[in-house]
Amino acid sequence: MSKSYLDAGETHCAIGHPKTVFWQWMLTVDHKRIGIMYAAVMFVFFFIAVFTALAMRIELFAPGSQFLDGDTFNQAFTLHGVLMIFLFIIPGIPAIFGNIVMPLMIGAKDVSFPRLNWFTFWLYIFGCLVALTSLFNFNITEGEILFNFADTGWTFYAPYSLNTGTNVVTTLVAAFILGMASILTGLNFLVTIHRLRAPGMGFFQMPLFVWGIYATAWIQLLATPVVGITLILAVMEKYFGIGIFDPSKGGDPVLFQHLFWIYSHPAVYLMILPAFGIMSEIMPVFSRREIFGYRTIALSSASIAGIGYLVWGHHLFTSGMSDVAKTIFSFLTFFVAIPTGIKFYDWIATMYKGKIILDSPMLWALGTIITFAIGGLTGVTIAMVGSDIHLQDTYYSVAHFHYAILGGVVFLLFAGLHYWFPLVTGKLYNEPKAKVAFYLNFVGINLLWFPMFIAGYLGMPRRYFDYLPEFEIYHQISGIGAVVIISGLLLMFQNFLSSWKSGEASPLNPWNATTLEWYTPSSPPPLENHTKVPYVDFGPYEYHYGQPKVKFDLQTMKRID
Amino acid sequence: MSDHPYVPEIATDREGNEYEVQGWQGDFFGGKLGFWLFMLTEIMMFGAMFMVLTYYFTLHHDDFINASSSLNRTLGGFNTVVLLISALTMGLGLLKMRYGDVKGAKLMIWATILLAIVFLGVKAVEWTAEYNHGVFLGLPALQGGLPESKPFGEIIFFGMYFTMTGLHGFHIIVGIGLMLWLLKRINANQVNREHYILYFNIVLYWDLVHLIWVFVFPYYYMIGAGLSTGGH
Amino acid sequence: MLEGFNTSGSIIAEHIGFALEMNLWLSIVLFLSVVGPMLYLAWKYRADKVKDEDIENVTHHLLLEITWTTIPTIMMFTFFYYGYTSMVTARTMPPANESIIIAVEGKKWSWNHTYPANANGFVHKTAELYAPANKNVILEMTAPLNDVIHSYFVPAFRMKEDVVPGRITKQWFNANEGTYDIECAEYCGTSHAYMLSKINIIPQADYDAWISSQDSKPAAFATGASKGQELFESNGCNGCHSVTDDSILIGPSLMGIAKGKTAQYLKDAIINPNKDIADGFSAMMPATKMSDEDIAEVYSYIATAAVAKGAAIIESNGCMGCHTTDGTPSAGPSFKGMGTLDAGYIKDAILAPNKDIAEGFSPIMPATTMSDDEIAEVTKYLKAL
Numbered sequence A: 001m002s003k004s005y006l007d008a009g010e011t012h013c014a015i016g017h018p019k020t021v022f023w024q025w026m027l028t029v030d031h032k033r034i035g036i037m038y039a040a041v042m043f044v045f046f047f048i049a050v051f052t053a054l055a056m057r058i059e060l061f062a063p064g065s066q067f068l069d070g071d072t073f074n075q076a077f078t079l080h081g082v083l084m085i086f087l088f089i090i091p092g093i094p095a096i097f098g099n100i101v102m103p104l105m106i107g108a109k110d111v112s113f114p115r116l117n118w119f120t121f122w123l124y125i126f127g128c129l130v131a132l133t134s135l136f137n138f139n140i141t142e143g144e145i146l147f148n149f150a151d152t153g154w155t156f157y158a159p160y161s162l163n164t165g166t167n168v169v170t171t172l173v174a175a176f177i178l179g180m181a182s183i184l185t186g187l188n189f190l191v192t193i194h195r196l197r198a199p200g201m202g203f204f205q206m207p208l209f210v211w212g213i214y215a216t217a218w219i220q221l222l223a224t225p226v227v228g229i230t231l232i233l234a235v236m237e238k239y240f241g242i243g244i245f246d247p248s249k250g251g252d253p254v255l256f257q258h259l260f261w262i263y264s265h266p267a268v269y270l271m272i273l274p275a276f277g278i279m280s281e282i283m284p285v286f287s288r289r290e291i292f293g294y295r296t297i298a299l300s301s302a303s304i305a306g307i308g309y310l311v312w313g314h315h316l317f318t319s320g321m322s323d324v325a326k327t328i329f330s331f332l333t334f335f336v337a338i339p340t341g342i343k344f345y346d347w348i349a350t351m352y353k354g355k356i357i358l359d360s361p362m363l364w365a366l367g368t369i370i371t372f373a374i375g376g377l378t379g380v381t382i383a384m385v386g387s388d389i390h391l392q393d394t395y396y397s398v399a400h401f402h403y404a405i406l407g408g409v410v411f412l413l414f415a416g417l418h419y420w421f422p423l424v425t426g427k428l429y430n431e432p433k434a435k436v437a438f439y440l441n442f443v444g445i446n447l448l449w450f451p452m453f454i455a456g457y458l459g460m461p462r463r464y465f466d467y468l469p470e471f472e473i474y475h476q477i478s479g480i481g482a483v484v485i486i487s488g489l490l491l492m493f494q495n496f497l498s499s500w501k502s503g504e505a506s507p508l509n510p511w512n513a514t515t516l517e518w519y520t521p522s523s524p525p526p527l528e529n530h531t532k533v534p535y536v537d538f539g540p541y542e543y544h545y546g547q548p549k550v551k552f553d554l555q556t557m558k559r560i561d
Numbered sequence B: 001m002s003d004h005p006y007v008p009e010i011a012t013d014r015e016g017n018e019y020e021v022q023g024w025q026g027d028f029f030g031g032k033l034g035f036w037l038f039m040l041t042e043i044m045m046f047g048a049m050f051m052v053l054t055y056y057f058t059l060h061h062d063d064f065i066n067a068s069s070s071l072n073r074t075l076g077g078f079n080t081v082v083l084l085i086s087a088l089t090m091g092l093g094l095l096k097m098r099y100g101d102v103k104g105a106k107l108m109i110w111a112t113i114l115l116a117i118v119f120l121g122v123k124a125v126e127w128t129a130e131y132n133h134g135v136f137l138g139l140p141a142l143q144g145g146l147p148e149s150k151p152f153g154e155i156i157f158f159g160m161y162f163t164m165t166g167l168h169g170f171h172i173i174v175g176i177g178l179m180l181w182l183l184k185r186i187n188a189n190q191v192n193r194e195h196y197i198l199y200f201n202i203v204l205y206w207d208l209v210h211l212i213w214v215f216v217f218p219y220y221y222m223i224g225a226g227l228s229t230g231g232h
Numbered sequence C: 001m002l003e004g005f006n007t008s009g010s011i012i013a014e015h016i017g018f019a020l021e022m023n024l025w026l027s028i029v030l031f032l033s034v035v036g037p038m039l040y041l042a043w044k045y046r047a048d049k050v051k052d053e054d055i056e057n058v059t060h061h062l063l064l065e066i067t068w069t070t071i072p073t074i075m076m077f078t079f080f081y082y083g084y085t086s087m088v089t090a091r092t093m094p095p096a097n098e099s100i101i102i103a104v105e106g107k108k109w110s111w112n113h114t115y116p117a118n119a120n121g122f123v124h125k126t127a128e129l130y131a132p133a134n135k136n137v138i139l140e141m142t143a144p145l146n147d148v149i150h151s152y153f154v155p156a157f158r159m160k161e162d163v164v165p166g167r168i169t170k171q172w173f174n175a176n177e178g179t180y181d182i183e184c185a186e187y188c189g190t191s192h193a194y195m196l197s198k199i200n201i202i203p204q205a206d207y208d209a210w211i212s213s214q215d216s217k218p219a220a221f222a223t224g225a226s227k228g229q230e231l232f233e234s235n236g237c238n239g240c241h242s243v244t245d246d247s248i249l250i251g252p253s254l255m256g257i258a259k260g261k262t263a264q265y266l267k268d269a270i271i272n273p274n275k276d277i278a279d280g281f282s283a284m285m286p287a288t289k290m291s292d293e294d295i296a297e298v299y300s301y302i303a304t305a306a307v308a309k310g311a312a313i314i315e316s317n318g319c320m321g322c323h324t325t326d327g328t329p330s331a332g333p334s335f336k337g338m339g340t341l342d343a344g345y346i347k348d349a350i351l352a353p354n355k356d357i358a359e360g361f362s363p364i365m366p367a368t369t370m371s372d373d374e375i376a377e378v379t380k381y382l383k384a385l
Ligand code: HEM
Pocket: A050, A053, A054, A056, A057, A077, A078, A080, A081, A082, A084, A085, A088, A089, A152, A153, A154, A155, A398, A402, A405, A406, A410, A448, A461, A462, A463, A464, A482, A485, A486
């Protein structure tokens, strides 16, 4: 059997030719290995954040203080938010599957700047470490170490972030470094997609996941610098008091919110577009037919990325912005909803006259259609200015973004984990277990967050560590949901880990898919991917009676159909 | 990474036509595109700061004019000229390299470095003068709520002035570093008449650095030009 | 459900409520238009029912595509429209001359309401809001410059607007009689979850009567609390300081400080709070303006708050018939000095008084039934003498 990229020695390195497996991983520039390392680190942070959330949920199980005080709770949701957003889901899908799968899909041997990719990964790690140090206050003189994470919420709103005594500066710097890493990833992918497509492959022959990564990369590139400089200005403000955000010096604290959301709103599309890409890969494969409305889906990704820049003001409907501005921002926001909706209909039309195979990637995809539909439609509710006056900063909006991010982005990330697991590891996971894990997650998220829509509508504000007794029942259902979903998560990852170790070997193209990442000579793929770069004069999803139309001799990459 | 020379792969279509495959190795246009994209992020970053500045300029118009009028336009103008010339020398160097005049190119790079150092020196003189007038980040004049505080608009103006010129100065320093590295690569013949993507990108970088200054200068130094004779 | 949430207590609540309801029903339609076909197709074309030859690659259907673009688009515009109109209702302030304008200050972590001066020039200040029924009320809100952003949220009225340091933001309502909750909806730190208050909507006549008086609260809400206590609460001091026991909320407990410190000390601490910080606390207390008389009231409240309950219990049980507080013995020994006795002894002395008699007194004291709580209050009182 030929060698795969996971075998010892099968890698290019940034510096020299290290002998040990350890250094071969640390210095690797191979896009697949880098993607795996991102995944490993990210899921560790993901679980830390999940268990922080569990602690919050337990605290909220009954009114009054259970075992956390107000300050600790505030640090907990900040930690949860910062880890989930900056360390996990913003880099998330691009860093994992953008790295592992995108070059394979376009027939490239690696990304355009492999060394930069390696540097970016370590920049990301550095950012994570800075974020971790900000958890603690080192009081050298008294030899104490205090747990002292920022308590600002992941949004760092001024003037609160300027006044609080916790380690906000370190956290801001961490977010800045992670932002740099995100910019460099986007830059690398943009050039890769422009330059390294296999001969013959035009933009409209690219798989839709690549379109998602492409649209995302533009957002990473153009929006991240704005938040980067905003964080730097906040640091300057904190150290030197230059006054831009500080009302006691005449500055305008709401300006911070504008600058923050100019980035952070596009950032939510940055999370969801590659996730939609995964959906677009899974739907045709498990319907055994060509996708419906390829161009519409591709172009709607692009238009979402574009319009997404113009709607940040919908986070400021109660911040004292002028009514004209509110109206405009509300109006524009609905224009993001439309292309998103159209995608959904396209995906569902893809099932029409197909052959629906309910394997776990498809289950996750279909489940996400339900949960993301809820997340998206409740987002429309709060795009209505009047409704948002009531719902802003309540649990309604928290439930909305968890449905959209957890029930949309993260669920699709999980769908992708199942879908590409055989490609990445060369093993098959345990299907019955995977199905049980899916149902636990699906039931769990709905128990966890649906009651919170009601609580929010009834007036339960967010970021409350204690609440009026009227809301108790909703928090209790939610607490039970948290336990259910977390057991689902644990089961899923247990399945992945044990299957990777001792699962059954996967055949070359286990799902019988049409996209190029499956047409490598070995499973998992060898170091430089395809044996030869194919000539691409076919679409990404060409099926004929449920079978891939295009066939290759995998040793020569010659067409044999 | 493999050390043997890179030979592009050939892809064959069904008719047997052959197509050269673009690899990541030796991709001149890819390198250029990547760097242009990076320049875009710089523009977004400085652009956001200019937006903040504009916002406060409309809010505190008079304070801004006052503060601006106290900057030293002679030195600022001199520095603008220095940077413009340095952009010229930098560009000329690249032309020389492409015509194979390695010595001339190196000379031009040294000239650019020299001009960059002059720029920093003048900047240092300016900052010192401002410091001696009590105007500097963290000094009482720029802290709100103290008796010796300047009016708010001026605090913002100087806060942003030091932040932005500081950040710009940082870019100049990085630029000098890049040029020294470039000289090393030229000496090692890794940048030459055929392979000059690194040179090209550093020229691009330097262009951006001077372009930003071309916006910084009028915004900070010139808006108050009508008010006084200028200079500390 | 929060009190008054369902009553459509205000016109804003009605309009926003309508927008939300319309949105809910159309959202359900949209949701079903996605999930319904999905479930149907997943069932209809399930793998074991479809032969490979029957699979068709349908990739376009113009009419369908136009339908599922235009209908949702129309719905989106409908949403936008009602979002817009309900915003106009909520954000268009009624004419000032037909409204009562109440100033709101939000600070860590309390709400203060300041009313227009009455005919005598007296200005009311309250922690809870009192306003007349069916009358326009405009809130002009701000926060101290060194404070943070808060948000004044009244779920029952579906109204909310941020309270920003250095800015004045406004919102208004016109509500029916009742009591409604106020919550802070913009995260503001440690006690964000406790930054609560209430809106009390009362009959116009009651409101007028109150405003023309100098009473701290309308008659129906009078608690008999002293002026000092009213001030302590309406200025939000109780959000951070306890006075009746020594528990630490945000700031230090003020119980017993009157013993060692003068009213002048209190005044300094109120006007310039962060000059001199007690160990282990951070400088976060907002400065408050108060007249000297008011400070004297607060001072005497602090001085007596901890023991007021105990004093009242002793009073109502008739203990003072036989005991004094100034050290002179009467039918029984004086209370002064009993503070040194341990709590168990005091309890026994109340419940079974004649078991163990102090020298020189006769066993004449009647046994009294008191709850443990009451005994604790009494003990506290004795200790403070
Ligand atoms: C296991 C699943 C999860 C649970 C049980 C959970 C629970 C919670 C809870 C209880 C809060 C605090 C709400 C409040 O007090 O206002 C919260 C906030 C938040 N969560 Fe999650 N969450 C989960 C997953 C996620 C995921 C996957 C993400 C994003 C990738 C996420 C992002 C956030 C963010 C950004 C906040 C806001 C933090 C802030 O207010 O600054 N959560 N979550």
